[in-house]
Amino acid sequence: MTGKVELRNQRVSDAKRFFEILNNPNFKYFKVRPKDVKSERKFLIKNKEKRKNNFEYNYAILYNKKLIGGCGIKIDQHRKFIGEIGYFLDEAYWGRRITTRAVKILEKIGFKKLNLKRIEILMHPKNVASEKVAIKCGYKKEGKMNL
Template sequence: MPEVKIRPQELFDAERFFEIITHTNLDFIEFPIKTLEEEICILQLNEAKRKANFEHNYSILYYGKLVGACGIRIDQHRPWIGEIGYFIDKDYQGKGIAAEAVRQLEKVGFEKLDLQRIIILMDTRNLASERVARKCGYEKEGVMRKVHRVGEDYYDCFLYAKTR
């Protein structure tokens, strides 16, 4: 089992996050961030998002090195449901890091945030993310049509879920 830890994101993570998102193929995720300054602004919003119970974002560390990020976004109409998202630096993909981060994040969701249901949506073309969901025991519930946007295009997503 790889040594993976998650911790709340910090402002000093901005440079490394920007490095990851600019050199990793993240075709299945829409990143509105174009500059380091924009990344810093996004990280500055984390505390307010946590306090509002809107989003809880974490840095993923692999043997102490920042290699990605993950988070839970709380459904504002159904606050007992959270959606997990994550990304991993291309140089660290395929090592089980995302799966371990999801397991830790799921524990936060069920135990600390008192969620009853956690979902993972992934572009139907994103086979690696689907493997992570399955590896973590999430069940495929179906396909959601045209819910994922990248640029001007809309794509279908698989819906995976786990309940407490």
Template structure:
């Protein structure tokens, strides 16, 4: 995998491929029950769990089904979350976006900064026309983040996913390439 193609830079962040050397940083947030609460997965328990997650990130690129960046702070190089695409359907020009962020960085605009860079990359480099976000109704922080960044709610998918011993309803949100242009013009 050519990780040079995966690097994104923002004002405060460096988005790059996750590596085994990031496992300890990643375990800090992936083991936090509050961070994992709305992911449909149990909190991670070991670095081996994290290494499996890193393998999955790399498999997304290899299989052309997505791409996942580790979110690192420019000033420290510490990995504090991830953001990227999965369930990519190249023939339909769409993908689903997902993200998580270490709790100590919530409410600082970091998730928004990473999300904006990833969405722009999806439209400009992956040729996406549509980016989807599936969010649990009680994940209010994620709902605010997505809406603030121009995604529109399309509806409720009832019992759409099964995880952690239960069926979850998910809101379907999307942003189209033409919506991004409108959002960026409105913020200028």
């Protein structure tokens, strides 16, 4: 896989693109679905406050400078040394190891900048693609969510 994967802070101007990506009917296991672009803008505005309060750090995934997804680290508020990674990617870019590369960048941010000691990835038990990303990044399965 060639091409440059980068992360940058999410912007309110990303709302339309995120809305398009997140409302893909093939996103069976991603629970966040904005009802309209305005709702997504509000969500992105709230993300700035979450970052300021050390609750969540959300990023846009860029591939060759093009916005193709999002990812982030949510800080466990009871155990601030633990972060949970989440991610989503435009279907046109699935299967190219882009998410795997984004997770590796997130890990560096989590361990080096946020001083986390542990990073987890929670996913729907049937989300095979997300599980593959976790395995490629060296994560170990510790349990299964009952839904």
